Amino acid sequence: MVPRGEIRVIPVPLAGEIRPGDDLVEKLTAALRHQRLKLRTGDILVVKHKIVSKAEGQVKPLGSVKPSLGARSWSRRSGIDARVIELALSVSKRIVRKKKGVLITETRHGFTCANSGVDVSNVDGGESAVLLPKNPDRSAANLRTRLKRRFRCDIAVIISDSFGRPWREGLTEVAIGIAGMKPLADYRGQRDPHGYALHASYEAVADEVACAAGLVCGKLNRTPVCIVRGFAIQSGRGSARELIRPAKNDLFR
Amino acid sequence: MVPRGEIRVIPVPLAGEIRPGDDLVEKLTAALRHQRLKLRTGDILVVKHKIVSKAEGQVKPLGSVKPSLGARSWSRRSGIDARVIELALSVSKRIVRKKKGVLITETRHGFTCANSGVDVSNVDGGESAVLLPKNPDRSAANLRTRLKRRFRCDIAVIISDSFGRPWREGLTEVAIGIAGMKPLADYRGQRDPHGYALHASYEAVADEVACAAGLVCGKLNRTPVCIVRGFAIQSGRGSARELIRPAKNDLFR
Numbered sequence: 001m002v003p004r005g006e007i008r009v010i011p012v013p014l015a016g017e018i019r020p021g022d023d024l025v026e027k028l029t030a031a032l033r034h035q036r037l038k039l040r041t042g043d044i045l046v047v048k049h050k051i052v053s054k055a056e057g058q059v060k061p062l063g064s065v066k067p068s069l070g071a072r073s074w075s076r077r078s079g080i081d082a083r084v085i086e087l088a089l090s091v092s093k094r095i096v097r098k099k100k101g102v103l104i105t106e107t108r109h110g111f112t113c114a115n116s117g118v119d120v121s122n123v124d125g126g127e128s129a130v131l132l133p134k135n136p137d138r139s140a141a142n143l144r145t146r147l148k149r150r151f152r153c154d155i156a157v158i159i160s161d162s163f164g165r166p167w168r169e170g171l172t173e174v175a176i177g178i179a180g181m182k183p184l185a186d187y188r189g190q191r192d193p194h195g196y197a198l199h200a201s202y203e204a205v206a207d208e209v210a211c212a213a214g215l216v217c218g219k220l221n222r223t224p225v226c227i228v229r230g231f232a233i234q235s236g237r238g239s240a241r242e243l244i245r246p247a248k249n250d251l252f253r
Numbered sequence: 254m255v256p257r258g259e260i261r262v263i264p265v266p267l268a269g270e271i272r273p274g275d276d277l278v279e280k281l282t283a284a285l286r287h288q289r290l291k292l293r294t295g296d297i298l299v300v301k302h303k304i305v306s307k308a309e310g311q312v313k314p315l316g317s318v319k320p321s322l323g324a325r326s327w328s329r330r331s332g333i334d335a336r337v338i339e340l341a342l343s344v345s346k347r348i349v350r351k352k353k354g355v356l357i358t359e360t361r362h363g364f365t366c367a368n369s370g371v372d373v374s375n376v377d378g379g380e381s382a383v384l385l386p387k388n389p390d391r392s393a394a395n396l397r398t399r400l401k402r403r404f405r406c407d408i409a410v411i412i413s414d415s416f417g418r419p420w421r422e423g424l425t426e427v428a429i430g431i432a433g434m435k436p437l438a439d440y441r442g443q444r445d446p447h448g449y450a451l452h453a454s455y456e457a458v459a460d461e462v463a464c465a466a467g468l469v470c471g472k473l474n475r476t477p478v479c480i481v482r483g484f485a486i487q488s489g490r491g492s493a494r495e496l497i498r499p500a501k502n503d504l505f506r
Contacts (some may be wrong), residue, residue, distance in 0.1 A: 005264065005469070006261060006262065006469070007261070007465070007468050007469055008259060008260070008261055008262075009259065009260040009261075009262070009264040009465065011258065012257065027257055029324050036309055039267055041451060052300070054343045073502050084424075089321060096506045097505070099504050100502065100504065102504065104504070112419075112420040117338065118451060119285065119366065119452070120446045121411055121445050121449050121451050122446070122447065122449070123295050123447065123449070124447055125447040125448045125449045126447075126449050143277070145416065162456070165364040165418055165419070165420075166365075166418070166419050166498070166503060166504070166505035166506075167418075167497070167503060168427065168457065168496050168497065168498055169437060169455060169457060169459070169495065169496050169498050170436070170437045170438075170455040170458075170460065170482045170496060171456050171457060171458025172425075172456070172457050172460050172464070173461065173497065174421065178276050182421045183423070184421075188473055190374045191473075192374050192472060193375070193376065194373050194376065194377055194378040194379075196373065196375070196376070196379050197496060198374050201374070201424070201458060201472060202309070202423040202424065203415070203423055203424050203425070203467065203471075203472070204420060204421065204422060204423025204424060204425050205423075205467075205468065206425065207421070207423065207425050207464065207469050208425055208464035208465070208467045209467060209468065211425070211460065211461040211464030212262070212461070212464060212465035213261070213467060214456065214458075215260050215458065215461050215462065215481075215484050216259070216260055216460045218438075218456075219445060219449045219451060219454060219456070220440070220444075220445060220446070223454055227438065228468075230480055231468050236334075241421065243421050243423065244420070244421065244422065245419070245420055245421055248441060249353065250419060250420060251350045251352050251353065251355065251357070251419070252350070252419035253419075253420075253422065
């Protein structure tokens with residue numbers, strides 16, 4: 001086991017807004033250049049999903065959404081905008097819980113989160129909602145391929161969102177799209193320094209990287225990107241789907 | 254809102270083993286000196302709970318545990334050591350799920366986790382189990398008070414453990430004891446750069462700090478401590494209990 005050295009989490013503020021059709025790689029390159037930062041082999045670029053969704057056009061003007069009767073009724077009881085509920089249901093596979101003013105769904109990707117990840121903050125002041133990227137792994141892979149070429153180095157990319165969770169208060173960041181790294185560190189069968197064989201020990205390192213990134217990418221500071229440098233990634237294809245617990249093993253669906 | 258700058262996660266490997274009765278502050282000070290590191294105001298010292306539990310004597314020789322009939326029966330079905338189950342039940346308030354080989358309990362502190370946090374890895378090769386600290390907030394506060402005095406600076410302390418979670422694979426670190434910082438960043442009522450007022454937006458920054466620490470504190474590398482430097486903590490009393498969702502708001506109990 002390689003000892004883990006110091007890790008740096010380097011914010012990459014973006015100038016201006018990302019709009020549908022923008023070339024995110026150009027914007028990221030400009031932001032990195034502006035800060036005299038270069039990507040290096042082994043870096044993990046963590047990108048908040050919202051700018052990916054915006055660049056990919058996953059933005060819906062709320063004025064164009066016609067909420068169903070059901071969405072309107074739940075809106076009255078929950079206080080959530082009926083059009084957001086309508087959008088959330090339209091991109092969901094299944095309602096997980098709808099209770100106490102909270103709508104938790106399983107998205108088409110398989111993520112379990114509030115309102116299918118549909119969000120009105122950090123868009124345009126309440127006129128539009130942003131959906132999750134259609135295929136966040138593919139979005140991550142596309143960014144990675146082009147950035148690797150541009151910076152002539154091998155990096156990983158994580159696309160993150162803030163999810164709530166049962167039992168604990170507060171949102172934390174999770175990886176919803178991954179390219180170039182394994183999301184889970186598998187300790188099974190390895191021995192601790194006392195010779196004890198570890199069981200059932202997977203560490204969700206991609207989510208921990210996303211959380212570390214969350215500490216510099218706040219909701220209010222126009223910093224939707226950062227570099228996590230120094231973490232010994234286990235390279236490989238990797239997919240954020242590996243972080244989704246299969247239904248048959250999940251006790252809390 | 255202060256822009257968030259670069260964050261460093263600096264590992265602090267410990268020489269040798271922590272044993273019941275050891276003075277953790279002396280051991281930490283020696284480890285920091287050995288690395289020519291000094292704690293600075295604003296640092297967050299993140300300490301894996303296991304060394305805190307060990308120093309506090311929360312270690313049980315499994316040979317001394319007499320499992321009940323129920324514990325033995327669940328052991329046969331789950332493959333978990335009956336004595337670990339017995340210990341887990343003895344420090345639990347409530348069984349949350351007991352299914353598919355997994356025992357999830359609510360601990361006396363209110364944490365929901367597998368086997369009440371009772372763990373046999375990284376102790377002595379399988380002879381003993383470590384329990385969670387009795388009062389992790391108090392353990393954090395004690396460490397903080399003495400370290401502040403010793404290093405003449407104001408720091409925060411987080412005691413962390415690896416918990417599983419519903420819906421997602423892999424363990425991530427969570428804060429189970431906190432001193433000197435607020436565990437949640439409250440965005441409610443603040444406005445994003447577009448003027449949109451954020452609702453329902455708490456960020457569990459203490460858990461995100463614990464996750465960042467998890468990236469340098471592996472299970473196999475004798476590094477149960479690290480410094481998270483550069484995060485603008487919101488100082489205040491803070492308690493890990495603030496991270497526990499009250500039963501009445503929890504849809505997944």
